[in-house]
Structure formats: structure tokens, C-alpha cells
Amino acid sequence: xxxxxxxxxxxxxALIMAVLAGPxxxxxxxxxxxxxxxxxxxSALSGVLLxxxxxxxxxxxxxxxxxxIAFLLANVPDRFIIDMNLLLLxxxxxxxxxxxxxxxxxxxxxxxxxxxxxxxxxxIASDDLFFVATNAALCSILLVFNWKKQIFTAVMPDVAQSxxxxxxxxxxxxxxxxxxxxxxxxxxxxxxxxxxxxxIPATTARFLTGTPEKMAVFASFxxxxxxxxxxxxxxxFDLPAAPAMEIISAVLFFLCCLLHIRxxxxx
Amino acid sequence: MxxxxxxxxxxxxxxxxxxxxxxxxxxxxxxxxxxxxxILTLIGPNGAGKTTLLKLILGILSPDKGxxxxxxxxxxxxxxQKTKIPVSIPLTVRRFLCLDGRYDEKTLxxxxxxxxxDIEILDCDIHPLSGGQLQRVLLARTLLKxxxxxxxDEPVQGLDPLGEEQFYELLxxxxxxxxxxxxxxxxxxxxxxxxxxxxLCINHHICCSGTPDEIVNLSEYRHLYGKEPTLAFYQHxxxxxxxxxxxxxxxx
Numbered sequence: 461x462x463x464x465x466x467x468x469x470x471x472x473x474a475l476i477m478a479v480l481a482g483p484x485x486x487x488x489x490x491x492x493x494x495x496x497x498x499x500x501x502x503s504a505l506s507g508v509l510l511x512x513x514x515x516x517x518x519x520x521x522x523x524x525x526x527x528x529i530a531f532l533l534a535n536v537p538d539r540f541i542i543d544m545n546l547l548l549l550x551x552x553x554x555x556x557x558x559x560x561x562x563x564x565x566x567x568x569x570x571x572x573x574x575x576x577x578x579x580x581x582x583x584i585a586s587d588d589l590f591f592v593a594t595n596a597a598l599c600s601i602l603l604v605f606n607w608k609k610q611i612f613t614a615v616m617p618d619v620a621q622s623x624x625x626x627x628x629x630x631x632x633x634x635x636x637x638x639x640x641x642x643x644x645x646x647x648x649x650x651x652x653x654x655x656x657x658x659x660i661p662a663t664t665a666r667f668l669t670g671t672p673e674k675m676a677v678f679a680s681f682x683x684x685x686x687x688x689x690x691x692x693x694x695x696x697f698d699l700p701a702a703p704a705m706e707i708i709s710a711v712l713f714f715l716c717c718l719l720h721i722r723x724x725x726x727x
Numbered sequence: 728m729x730x731x732x733x734x735x736x737x738x739x740x741x742x743x744x745x746x747x748x749x750x751x752x753x754x755x756x757x758x759x760x761x762x763x764x765x766i767l768t769l770i771g772p773n774g775a776g777k778t779t780l781l782k783l784i785l786g787i788l789s790p791d792k793g794x795x796x797x798x799x800x801x802x803x804x805x806x807x808q809k810t811k812i813p814v815s816i817p818l819t820v821r822r823f824l825c826l827d828g829r830y831d832e833k834t835l836x837x838x839x840x841x842x843x844x845d846i847e848i849l850d851c852d853i854h855p856l857s858g859g860q861l862q863r864v865l866l867a868r869t870l871l872k873x874x875x876x877x878x879x880d881e882p883v884q885g886l887d888p889l890g891e892e893q894f895y896e897l898l899x900x901x902x903x904x905x906x907x908x909x910x911x912x913x914x915x916x917x918x919x920x921x922x923x924x925x926x927l928c929i930n931h932h933i934c935c936s937g938t939p940d941e942i943v944n945l946s947e948y949r950h951l952y953g954k955e956p957t958l959a960f961y962q963h964x965x966x967x968x969x970x971x972x973x974x975x976x977x978x979x
Binding site: 489490492608609611612614615616618619620621622623625666669670671672673674675 | 782785786787803805806807810812813815816817818819822823826827852872878
């Protein structure tokens with residue numbers, strides 16, 4: 461079963477996502493921007509609509525709209541009277557609604573809506589896999605070259621700025637990272653569960669680690685475990701893959717949470 | 728002679744600096760300079776523009792009018808006001824010290840010792856540290872970069888009086904041994920009296936400036952704080968010292 465090409469493709473895509481989700485999810489938690497991926501993933505549905513309508517293809521449409529919204533959000537003034545979380549919620553809900561409303565008008569897409577929302581990792585095609593791989597390579601490059609600066613700005617933004625780190629540039633890079641990641645998720649975890657893959661393994665890793673680097677690596681490993689085990693459940697018990705992965709990561713999280721509260725420290 | 732020359736060098740010079748937020752003038756015509764090895768204390772009421780002034784010097788903000796001239800290759804270290812490190816970031820003291828660089832074991836240990844900390848805390852979690860310890864760790868990190876000018880924004884906020892005194896003593900030591908100039912913001916002139924060369928009293932403009940002794944007797948200063956400075960210090964003598972790490976050292 462595991463050697464079937466479609467399973468291998470799905471597994472590869474999901475593994476790439478899990479590895480990337482570790483560090484990116486950690487950055488989101490540290491910057492208190494956990495809702496950010498939700499907003500961007502919801503807006504991706506509008507991107508699909510835009511891509512189809514303009515004839516650019518879904519992937520291009522998604523990247524376009526996600527980057528546009530990321531860029532707009534990066535330019536929200538510092539002490540804007542509307543809280544960032546509110547903006548995220550409003551934009552996310554609006555773009556999701558526009559996407560759903562628009563896509564139901566396109567008869568050939570209608571049946572695919574569930575696949576967009578909850579993912580269909582086992583139906584990934586070869587060229588989708590190529591898209592996932594190039595996108596992931598770009599994310600990794602951005603991550604490797606900005607990792608220290610990203611952490612520095614998350615810990616002490618003022619000091620980082622005084623020592624020559626551009627907050628603006630780092631915030632654009634951070635949003636670009638999430639935008640790229642979300643555009644991947646359309647194919648694998650589905651739009652509604654992107655945040656689960658980003659946030660839950662990283663949060664679980666917080667219980668187990670003492671430095672930012674370890675937390676990122678642990679988050680990736682937890683993600684890999686959830687992906688493999690989730691796919692296993694999906695194939696053997698005929699469950700949808702993405703929700704199975706999510707449930708497994710949530711079980712791990714609550715387990716660590718309980719252990720942490722009872723013993724104060726696991727490791 | 729070489730040392731003489733070095734001591735007189737101007738590190739940073741502000742020339743008629745003005746700054747406003749939302750059409751409200753926060754700073755007007757601020758001019759002063761800081762030279763090598765000098766300790767300058769900024770005092771003034773809340774909202775007087777002290778932190779804004781520091782941010783201008785640091786280059787985080789840029790002035791609406793006026794010039795800030797910095798010595799070439801000047802290295803400025805900054806310890807911000809009341810730092811809160813997000814608990815969601817797992818961070819050891821070692822990793823914190825290496826936030827933007829790599830240092831070998833010896834440099835890190837020396838850095839901790841110089842700021843009066845135990846080397847054992849190097850691999851400890853940074854979040855449970857006390858306010859005083861954290862402030863010292865912050866200072867240690869800044870000093871690793873060997874700054875020529877150290878900028879501190881209310882460095883003793885949240886410390887108990889004894890901690891305050893020790894922290895100022897530490898700053899004095901750093902100033903003496905490393906010839907490092909210091910600009911700091913403080914609320915209480917009386918506490919910093921002994922450890923500052925010049926005081927700049929700010930309330931949007933420079934209200935008055937001079938040595939600490941001169942300042943307390945100036946009417947502008949008294950006017951700014953609304954009343955005669957009436958502070959009585961309760962003095963008592965210890966037969967022991969409280970070290971920053973919480974240990975007690977007995978003096979013979």
C-alpha cells in the first residue's frame with residue numbers, strides 16, 4: 461500500500477510541509493501572530509477564484525492574493541487603533557466568504573470545495589509536487605538567512621533595530637514565509653487546517669525544549685510523526701488525511717500539557 | 728597624550744534636534760554632546776520625551792529637524808526600559824547572550840562575572856530570572872559588543888533600593904574600567920547623584936543642565952518637580968553584603 465505512487469506523492473508533500481511547519485510555526489508563536497496563517501489560508505480560497513477567473517491557474521492566483529494581503533498587513537501602522545487580531549479575523553472571514561460564494565457559481569469547482577477546505581493529500585499530482593518542492597526550497601532559503609534576525613526581533617524589537625536590524629524587512633520576510641507556506645497547504649492539509657499543522661506541533665515543542673533552535677527542530681519532528689501516523693490512519697481506517705493528522709497532533713499536545721502541569725517539567 | 732586626546736573626543740553631538748508626533752512637539756531644540764568616558768543622566772517628568780530622545784540617538788527614529796552627528800565607527804549599546812521577553816520563546820541565558828553573534832565559552836563567562844552574575848546561570852532558562860538579574864544579563868549582552876557608548880532607559884526600574892545602588896555601582900565600574908560613555912534616563916536625581924558627571928533636565932526642551940550639585944540648587948529643577956526636593960534617606964549599616972545572585976557575604 462505504502463509503495464503506491466499516489467501514497468508516496470502524498471507522503472512526500474506532507475513531509476515537506478511538516479518539516480517547514482516546525483520553524484515557521486515557532487516564529488508565529490513567538491511573534492504572537494498565531495492567527496495570521498488562518499487569515500492567509502482563508503484568503504487563499506479567493507485566490508483560487510481569482511486564478512480561475514483570470515485564467516492564471518489556481519496556484520498563481522493563490523500566491524498573488526496571499527502575498528498581496530501579507531503585504532497590506534505588513535504595512536498596518538504601528539499604533540493603529542484597530543487591533544491586529546481583529547483585522548486578521550475580518551479579512552480572513554471576508555476573503556473566505558468571497559471565495560466560497562464565487563466558487564459555488566463555477567459548476568466544475570463546486571464538488572471540489574471540500575477538498576480545498578480539508579485537503580486531499582492523497583490526490584496530489586506530480587506537477588503539484590513540483591510546485592510544493594520549489595515553494596518549500598524558497599521558504600527554506602528565506603528561513604536560513606533570516607533565522608537569527610527573526611528571533612532577535614521577536615525577543616527585543618527595539619534593541620534589534622538599534623543594532624541595525626530592519627524591522628520592516630524582517631516583518632515582510634515573515635509574512636512572505638507564511639504566504640508561501642499557505643499556498644502549499646491548499647493541496648495537502650486544506651485551508652481550514654493549515655494553522656493546525658503550523659501551530660500545534662510548535663506549541664507542543666515549547667513544553668519540551670529550552671532554546672529556539674531546539675523548539676523548531678522538535679516541532680518539525682512532531683509534525684513528521686503526525687503526518688506519517690495520520691496518513692497511516694487515513695489509509696487503514698479510511699479517514700480523511702488532514703483531520704487525522706490534526707487530531708493526532710492535538711492528542712500529543714494535550715498529553716504534553718497534562719504532563720507539564722502535573723510535573724512542571726517534562727525534560 | 729594619546730589618552731588625553733581620546734578622552735576629549737566627542738562621541739555624539741545633537742544640534743537643535745526637534746521631534747513631533749501627531750503635530751505635538753515632543754522635543755524642541757535639543758542640543759548637547761557626549762564625550763568619551765562621560766556619564767550623562769537625563770531626568771524629567773513622565774512624557775517629557777526622554778525615551779524619544781534615546782530612540783533618536785539610537786537611530787530607531789529620525790528627527791524632524793536638526794542633526795545628530797555620531798563619531799565614525801561608534802558602537803552603541805542599548806538596554807531598553809522594562810524588557811519583557813515573551814515566555815513563548817524558550818531561551819537560555821547563553822542563547823540570549825548570543826542573539827546576534829557567536830562568542831566562545833570564556834568570553835561569555837567573563838561577561839557574566841563582570842556584571843556580577845554567577846556563571847552557573849549560563850545554561851539556565853532566562854524567564855524565571857529576577858528583575859535585577861535580568862537587567863544584568865541584558866547589560867552583559869550589550870557589553871559583549873564592546874560599546875563606546877552605553878544607553879540605558881531607566882535601568883533600575885523595578886529594582887529594590889539596594890539593587891538600584893548596586894546597579895549604579897556596576898555602571899560606574901564599567902565606565903571607569905572600559906572608558907565607556909553612558910547616557911541613562913533616571914527618575915530620581917538623588918540616587919544617581921554620585922555616579923553621573925552631567926545631568927540634563929528635560930521637559931520637551933532642555934530645562935537645565937549641569938553637574939548634579941548645580942542642578943539640585945537650580946530653581947528650574949525645583950519648579951519642574953513642583954516642590955522642594957525633600958528626600959530623607961534612611962541609613963543603616965550592614966555587617967554583610969547582599970550579592971546580586973542572592974547570596975550573603977559577611978564583611979569582617
